[in-house]
Amino acid sequence: MMLEFAEPSRADRETFFVEVILPLAIAKNYTYRVPFEMNAAVAVGKRVVVQFGKSKLYTAIIAAVGNLAPEKYEAKYVIELLDDRPLVTAAQLQFWQWMADYYMCTIGEVMNAALPSALKLASETRIILNKGFEIDRSALHDKEYLIVEALDIQPELTVSDIVKLLGQKTVMPILKVLFEKNIIHISEDISEKYKPRTRTFITLNPVYHQQESLKELFLILEKRAPKQADAVLAYIKMARHQKAITKNELAEESGAGASSINSLVEKDVFIAEEKNVSRLFYEDQSIFDSFDLSEQQTGVLNQVGKEFKQKDVVLLHGVTSSGKTQIYIRLIEEMMSAGRQVLYLLPEIALTTHIIERLRQYFGANIGIYHSRFNDNERVEVWQKVLNSDYKVILGARSSVFLPFHDLGLIIVDEEHETSYKQYDPAPRYNARDAAIFLANMHKGKVLLGSATPSFESYYNARLHKYGFAELTERYGGVKMPEIEVVSIAEETKQKTIQSHFTSVLLADIREALENKEQVIxxxxxxxxxxxxMCKICAYTPKCINCDVSLTFHKSSGKLHCHYCGYKEDAPNICPACGSTHLEYKGFGTEKVEDELALILPEARIARMDLDTTRSRNSLQLLLNNLEEKKIDILVGTQMVAKGLDFSDVTVIGIINADSLLKFPDYRANERSYQMLSQVSGRAGRRGKQGKVVIQTYDTTHRVIRQVIESDYTDLYFTEMEERRSFKYPPFYRIISLDVKHKDPEMVSNQSIYLAKELRKHFGDRVIGPEYPLVSRIRNYYIMSIMLKFEKEADSINKAKVIIREVITQFQTTKLSKGSIVQPDVDPY
Known part of the structure; x- marks a missing residue:
């Protein structure tokens, strides 16, 4: 725990010490001595530059100020103070400490996850010049100029390089200034830069707003440049009913061409201004500019308000396309009128751009966006604006729980069941939904959990009346839920009516949709x-050299890929084991579906949405934009297509192989299958026309498929909960897993057996394992897992965490632990 110090007086010659949080996985905070000249300036939450180890420099956060020197070591001096005012609030430090305690990690690991890279420069941080920025070198100070000159010669420098270059340790303030001037970037950000979509807007020079001057201009142009006259005439006509006119629209309307418009800009007749514009346009924007809630929505909004008077957390269970977002907007309005901040959490920020655009239209400059695909400059800017209370609403992915809120009145967790809210690697291995509940409690705020398919934990808490509950049972505007048809792959294969991976039923529905100018997912x-x-002769299968998994063939690159570590190799033509040329590909992924569908429907415009096609934010936005503008007829995708897509002309959904979801060896398999199938199905027919969903499967009688067809969430819940109660799984029990990793398989076995034995001395049969997980080697580390199950009571789990920490610490003091990594994961699933 952090030391608690009384606020000291700032006597000029009094010796002060600061306890700081370093962005490292160390068990305790370190204490440093404050130089006298900094006495009046040091404060909790400010950043300082300190030396840790022999020569490494780090940016640390002051956690406490006092006048007690450390007993066990001599305190080094703080090298530099970076901030005029605290960058991290007291509430954030409390939140970080809770997260470290709850998720069994160090507060340094939490700090590392919480702060944008640019706010925690260290010795090995790499610096590059911002190529897109015009630098006025005459305005630079000598040392700033030296750094820029050095970066001209060598495109990338570490902070250590700059320390040597300037011959001083206090380089962080100089780099901070260069960063704030947008002259340098942190090199992690050089790849996949987001390029905003821009359009050139045309306005008429105010000189020609008078009728006489405009008439005179028109007469001159008509004689000398008739095409330019046409452009001016077209502009006048368009301006009567259109506020903003783009250069492309004007060129198309007038038939004058871009060169004529450019000439008018050069003559100062037109003024051209390039602006960033949204990549998505929506037919239903009017709903969000000004909308009335339906009778059911109004009832649910009132119900949520009543529940909030008694409960801090409310679960909103609403079917897909029921208008949950409109209820969120009304709640945000209420909070903003009360002067409080709102955090709107989304599982996949990049896929829910249309929500961002809708809310931005509605709340304007009061809304900010925060997620990992922003570069460091953008993230630091948002951090500062939240700190200054410039943003009242923040839309973000899970990392936005770390922002410096002052008065958080409401957190909305949309699609609260999503596994994307869970951070798996590196630590802290937190769940943003659960962290949001603690965060709101700290600020005396409320939490609204929204989902069409709630997690069993949330639904269980609502049934116990720990959470409030409200329900939307109808789609917005009275749109019918999609018709669902289950088709047997086995039967169609037997009758030879299946073509590639597509049953006759699905192909017929796709063709009908294409004929009607509708879209398919x-x-x-x-x-x-x-x-x-696989080799047909000896069954040889290429495997990753670093992980215990077979390699996946990607036709676009012509290589075999590992989806765990990124390893790639050329696909062989001859079996390396037996020399046979009879190699065949088993199974199929999105790339093959896209490829084969193009052969069956050559006239269709097909696109793919998966991790391979959406690695950069720009490519994803372009894909969504093309779908919205109907430049895509069929979108093939992974689970990404289930999250947040809301397009008016998608009427057919095809689930190519439901069995891959249903047959997974996990106690949550049925819950997750139901959620995925329901969410994917919910993309169909969201505006007026009823949609159609085709589920292709070998097991047409599977219970979960029947429950999806009947939208019977409660039947799924009660059936699954009986099994979970019997086998001691959440929500009745809490799980903590320990992954033991080592590069030697024998060592990892011995280490995990030892740890499990020590844990059993305290917890008996609550300890399960050790055993190998499904993938037992990743990045050359062999893995064995130990699972611990505990009763739900808070006291028992808190005591258990203390004992587990002690056992791990004791293990790490033994010779047996050499080379091992032990990773605790609280609530791992």
Missing amino acids: LFQNRRGYAPVL
Whole structure:
């Protein structure tokens, strides 16, 4: 725990010490001595530059100020103070400490996750010049100029390099100024830069707003440049009914061409201004500019308000396309009128751009966006604006729980069931939904959990009346839920009516949709071309050299890929084991579905949405934009297509192989299958026309498929909960897993057996394992897992965490632990 110090007086010659949080996985905070000249300036939450180890420099956060020197070591001096005012609030430090305690990690690991890279420069941080910025070198100070000159010669420098270059340790303030001037970037950000979509807007020079001057201009142009006259005439006509006119629209309307408009700009007749514009346009924007809630929505909004008077957390269970977002907007309005901040959490920020655009239209400059695909400059800017209370609403992915809120009145967790809210690597391995509940409690705020398919934990808490509950049972505007048809792959294969991976039923529905100028989404929960390459003679399968998995063939690159570590190799033509040329691809992914569908429907415009096609934010935005503008007829995708897509002309959804979801060896398999199938199905027919969903499967009688067809969430819940109660799984029990990793398989076995034995001394049969997980080697580390199950009571789990920490610490003091990594994961699933 952090030391608690009384606020000291700032006597000029009094010796002060600061306890700081370093962005490292160390068990305790370190204490440093404050130089006298900094006495009046040091404060909790400010950043300081300190030396840790022999020569490494780090940016640390002051956690406490006092006048007690450390007993066990001599305190080094603080090198530099970076901030005029605290960058991290007291509430944030409390939140970080809770997260470190709850998720069994160090506060340094939490700090590392919480702060944008640019706010925690260290010795090995790499610096590059911002190529897109015009630098006025005459305005630079000598040392700033030296750094820029050095970066001209060598495109990338570490902070250590700059320390040597300037011959001083206090380089962080100089780099901070260069960063704030937008002259330098942190090199992690050089790849996949987001380029905003820009359009050139044309306005008429105010000189020609008078009728006489405009008439005179028109007469001159008509004689000398008739095309330019046409452009001016077209502009006048368009301006009567259109506020903003783009250069492309004007060129198309007038038939004058871009060169004529450019000439008018050069003559100062037109003024051209380039602006960033949204990549998405929506037919239903008017709903969000000004809308009235339906009778059911009004009732639910009132119900949520009543529940909030008694409960801090409310679960909103609303079917897909029921208008939950409109209820969120009304709640945000209420909070903003009360002067409080709102955090709107989304599972996949990049896929829910249309929500961002709708809310931005509605709330304007009061809304900010925060997620990992922003570069460091953008993230630091948002951090500062939240700190200054310039943003009243923040839309973000899970990392936005770390922002410096002052008065958080409401957190909305949309699609609260999503696994994307869970951070798996690195630590802290937190769940943003659960962290949001603690965060709101700290600020005396409320939490609204929204989902069409709630997690069993949330639904269980609502049934116990720990959470409030409200329900939307109808789609917005009275749109019918989609018709669902289950088709047997086995039966169609037997009758030879299946074509490639597409049943006759699905192909007929796709063709009908294309004829009606409607769109189709096809779901296959596996990317790549083929999951397995196998020799027909000896059954040899290429495997990753670093991980215990077979390699997936990607036709676009012509290589075999590992989806765990990124390793790639050329696909062989001859079996390396037996020399046979009879190699065949088994299974299929989105790439193969796209490829084969193009052969069956050559006239269709097909696109793919998976991790391979959406690595950069720009490519994803372009894909969504093309879908909205109907430049795509069929979208093939992984589970990404289930999250947040809301397009008016998508009427057919095809689930290529439901069995890949249903047959997974996990106690949550049925819950997750239901959620995925329901969410994917919910993309169909969201505006007026009833949609159609085709589920292709070998097991047409599977219970979960029947429950999806009948939208019977409660039947799924009660059936699954009986099994979970019997086998001691959440929500009745809490789980903590320990992954033991080592590069030697024998060592990892011995270490995990030892740890499990020590844990059993305290917890008995609550300890399960050790055993190998499904993938037992990743990045050359062999893994064994130990699972611990505990009763739900808070006291028992808190005591258990203390004992587990002690056992791990004791293990790490033994010779047996050499080379091992032990990773605790609280609530791992």
